[in-house]
Amino acid sequence: MKYSLKHLEELEAEAIYVLREVYAQFENPVILFSGGKDSITVTHLAKKAFWPAKIPFSLLHVDTGHNFPEAIEFRDRLVESLGARLIVGSVQQSIDEGRVLEEKGLNASRNILQTTTLLDTIEKHQIDCAIGGGRRDEEKARAKERFFSHRDEFGQWDPKNQRPELWNLFNGKKNMGEHFRVFPISNWTEMDVWEYIMDQEIEIPSIYFAHEREVVKRQNSWLPYSEFLQLKPGEEVMRKTVRFRTLGDITITGGIESNATTLEQVVAEVAAARETERGNRADDKRSETAMEDRKKEGYF
Amino acid sequence: MHNQQQTELLRFTTAGSVDDGKSTLIGRLLYDSKSIFEDQLEAVKLSSRKKGLEHVELALLTDGLRDEREQGITIDVAYRYFATPRRKFIIADTPGHIQYTRNMVTGATTANLALILVDARHGMIEQTCRHSIIASLLQIPHLILCVNKMDLVDYSEEVYDQVVRNFRSFASKLDIKDLRFIPISALHGDNVVSKSKNMPWYEGPSLLYTLETIHIGSDHNFIDCRFPVQTVIRPHSVDYPDYRGYAGRVSGGIFKPGDEVMVLPSGFQSKIQSIDTCDGAVSEAFPPMSVTIRLEDDIDVSRGDMIVRVNNRPQLTQDIDFMMCWLHHLPPRPRAKYIVRHTTNEAKAIIKEVQYKMDINTLHRNTQDKNLGMNDIARVRMRTTHPLLIDPYRKNRNTGSLILIDEATNETVAAGMII
Ligand SMILES: Nc1nc2c(ncn2[C@@H]2O[C@H](COP(=O)(O)OP(=O)(O)OP(=O)(O)O)[C@@H](O)[C@H]2O)c(=O)[nH]1
Numbered sequence: 001m002k003y004s005l006k007h008l009e010e011l012e013a014e015a016i017y018v019l020r021e022v023y024a025q026f027e028n029p030v031i032l033f034s035g036g037k038d039s040i041t042v043t044h045l046a047k048k049a050f051w052p053a054k055i056p057f058s059l060l061h062v063d064t065g066h067n068f069p070e071a072i073e074f075r076d077r078l079v080e081s082l083g084a085r086l087i088v089g090s091v092q093q094s095i096d097e098g099r100v101l102e103e104k105g106l107n108a109s110r111n112i113l114q115t116t117t118l119l120d121t122i123e124k125h126q127i128d129c130a131i132g133g134g135r136r137d138e139e140k141a142r143a144k145e146r147f148f149s150h151r152d153e154f155g156q157w158d159p160k161n162q163r164p165e166l167w168n169l170f171n172g173k174k175n176m177g178e179h180f181r182v183f184p185i186s187n188w189t190e191m192d193v194w195e196y197i198m199d200q201e202i203e204i205p206s207i208y209f210a211h212e213r214e215v216v217k218r219q220n221s222w223l224p225y226s227e228f229l230q231l232k233p234g235e236e237v238m239r240k241t242v243r244f245r246t247l248g249d250i251t252i253t254g255g256i257e258s259n260a261t262t263l264e265q266v267v268a269e270v271a272a273a274r275e276t277e278r279g280n281r282a283d284d285k286r287s288e289t290a291m292e293d294r295k296k297e298g299y300f
Numbered sequence: 301m302h303n304q305q306q307t308e309l310l311r312f313t314t315a316g317s318v319d320d321g322k323s324t325l326i327g328r329l330l331y332d333s334k335s336i337f338e339d340q341l342e343a344v345k346l347s348s349r350k351k352g353l354e355h356v357e358l359a360l361l362t363d364g365l366r367d368e369r370e371q372g373i374t375i376d377v378a379y380r381y382f383a384t385p386r387r388k389f390i391i392a393d394t395p396g397h398i399q400y401t402r403n404m405v406t407g408a409t410t411a412n413l414a415l416i417l418v419d420a421r422h423g424m425i426e427q428t429c430r431h432s433i434i435a436s437l438l439q440i441p442h443l444i445l446c447v448n449k450m451d452l453v454d455y456s457e458e459v460y461d462q463v464v465r466n467f468r469s470f471a472s473k474l475d476i477k478d479l480r481f482i483p484i485s486a487l488h489g490d491n492v493v494s495k496s497k498n499m500p501w502y503e504g505p506s507l508l509y510t511l512e513t514i515h516i517g518s519d520h521n522f523i524d525c526r527f528p529v530q531t532v533i534r535p536h537s538v539d540y541p542d543y544r545g546y547a548g549r550v551s552g553g554i555f556k557p558g559d560e561v562m563v564l565p566s567g568f569q570s571k572i573q574s575i576d577t578c579d580g581a582v583s584e585a586f587p588p589m590s591v592t593i594r595l596e597d598d599i600d601v602s603r604g605d606m607i608v609r610v611n612n613r614p615q616l617t618q619d620i621d622f623m624m625c626w627l628h629h630l631p632p633r634p635r636a637k638y639i640v641r642h643t644t645n646e647a648k649a650i651i652k653e654v655q656y657k658m659d660i661n662t663l664h665r666n667t668q669d670k671n672l673g674m675n676d677i678a679r680v681r682m683r684t685t686h687p688l689l690i691d692p693y694r695k696n697r698n699t700g701s702l703i704l705i706d707e708a709t710n711e712t713v714a715a716g717m718i719i
């Protein structure tokens with residue numbers, strides 16, 4: 001059949017269409033950039049959508065201060081090469097200013113604190129649309145997201161009362177102080193993203209490939225050892241060859257043992273995986289509806 | 301793109317009344333096609349046990365919201381994905397409850413195929429009719445009626461035949477291009493992925509086999525060239541000082557460089573100089589490609605304009621007749637102004653006249669009672685502040701669809717299919 005698109009081409013066309021709608025419908029949109037493969041993919045799509053013009057969006061990074069050093073280095077290089085503006089919302093600053101309280105204890109994480117920093121940054125910079133790399137296949141609450149997802153003046157998501165989203169006619173209308181989250185790769189699976197990265201030869205941070213690292217075994221996964229990790233009694237630091245399937249806060253992103261050093265090998269591993277990519281994220285394990293609860297508050 | 305191993309994409313939706321087994325069916329389909337990850341399955345097993353159930357409640361794989369899990373119903377669409385060596389699938393699992401019909405419409409507008417579920421014990425009920433009408437108005441090209449819970453009627457051929465007969469007679473009054481029937485048990489998996497031994501009398505294929513093989517090539521309009529402009533790309537850069545391209549998604553027809561085209565509504569004519577993408581210029585652009593078109597002449601083109609072929613134009617009009625699904629709990633206010641969004645264009649509009657309201661059960665056109673409420677389907681006439689470039693929905697789903705937005709609340713209140 002000559003006039004039909006293969007699935008990645010169709011997903012790409014859809015994402016580009018969504019990004020162009022964002023540009024047309026909002027005043028001050030940003031890309032939520034974590035340095036992970038999904039936000040890198042969205043950034044790559046934005047580059048394609050407006051070529052030969054520059055990306056018309058700033059990049060917003062909510063910095064927990066607990067980063068993989070590789071991710072920060074990658075972020076700065078990408079921003080530089082795009083000639084884009086980088087906005088950093090600092091969780092440390094939110095803590096210092098008393099906007100949030102740092103969690104205590106062995107399982108402490110700054111994950112939840114990000115929401116306040118994100119919403120404060122959105123307000124401060126009068127951002128009316130935050131483009132995210134969220135995908136519906138990631139998690140069961142994310143599976144309920146619209147492409148154009150409304151947030152009220154408190155940044156809250158109301159999953160029981162979402163606007164209908166009909167055909168590809170996106171309604172980005174809102175009152176002052178409200179904003180939208182837009183998810184151009186809603187319909188992509190983890191596998192689609194990897195295949196696309198391979199096809200397009202998109203550069204991604206080195207932590208996605210197998211490398212030797214100091215790690216600690218916790219709850220069936222390998223947590224990277226860093227100055228931010230408090231060891232529990234009996235836990236010991238080991239050197240292992242690991243790789244990460246997602247990139248989050250370094251204190252909660254578990255790695256898997258792997259020898260996959262090329263994209264081909266990573267894709268083969270993803271295809272054979274028996275657990276979801278978020279299976280190793282401690283933030284999702286806190287309760288059955290942990291993601292929904294965080295998203296309602298304004299989380300990514 | 302270089303990758304040659306990619307496959308085709310089929311988008312489908314579920315429909316049918318509450319508790320008829322839609323989410324269970326999707327769960328079953330995902331489970332039996334080995335698309336469920338171990339941690340997801342563990343989580344669902346745990347939740348089922350917590351609920352005191354003996355079986356694994358497969359619906360929990362898609363019913364992801366707290367309220368859905370507590371109430372055991374679907375509230376909003378869940379999108380799920382799976383692939384077989386033959387195809388990639390995007391599933392929209394929609395709610396059956398009448399209160400959430402707007403979410404069913406949301407899932408159905410982008411589908412190429414709908415699975416309509418019926419509980420074999422109850423047969424067709426009002427929501428089955430409503431969803432079937434919506435599917436037909438939306439011109440979903442393929443409908444499969446799944447007669448579910450066959451395990452509860454002893455896998456009886458007679459029961460199945462009776463449901464099929466009733467549905468056929470109802471569907472004969474609708475506009476459905478391709479209609480098929482399958483007896484299933486979503487809970488036990490009969491005829492879902494493989495053929496059931498419990499129903500030797502059923503000679504057709506399993507549901508998954510049907511989904512993998514149904515022909516979906518011609519679901520776009522490749523005849524009438526339509527290119528709604530989303531935005532204008534002007535880099536003003538050293539490398540591209542004078543570049544001026546019109547970015548958009550092809551909504552119909554096949555565009556080629558050198559084509560004589562017209563820009564509407566202005567009516568200026570020009571030729572396509574090139575069709576650009578970031579990966580290089582292409583020799584053809586067809587739906588649903590996203591591209592950037594450059595014209596030979598410098599004419600004024602902006603968002604909301606449409607590039608078409610000189611001898612094949614959409615209708616330019618301020619008076620639009622369409623079938624409307626009203627989706628908001630507050631009824632339309634008399635003489636109220638709405639914002640109409642159509643392709644990349646927007647105007648203000650007034651609903652001038654309700655021509656008739658449709659009776660969901662009998663398909664009768666009610667010209668007496670024209671009061672519209674939530675979930676009503678009606679034929680209406682609307683007047684817009686400026687002309688829109690429209691096609692009948694039957695001819696083109698992209699240029700034939702519109703939504704109404706309430707100016708006061710910014711809510712999307714109606715879906716429209718242009719006649
Ligand atoms: N015996 C039997 N029970 C079934 C079958 N399919 C579904 N059920 C049960 O019917 C109940 C409702 O199923 P759901 O899948 O939640 O129904 P639904 O159509 O998704 O409902 P809504 O989304 O709320 O409209 C559940 O308890 C299922 O276990 C079947 O084939 N046989």
Ligand SMILES: [Mg+2]
Nearest residue numbers: 322323373374
């Ligand atoms: Mg359901």
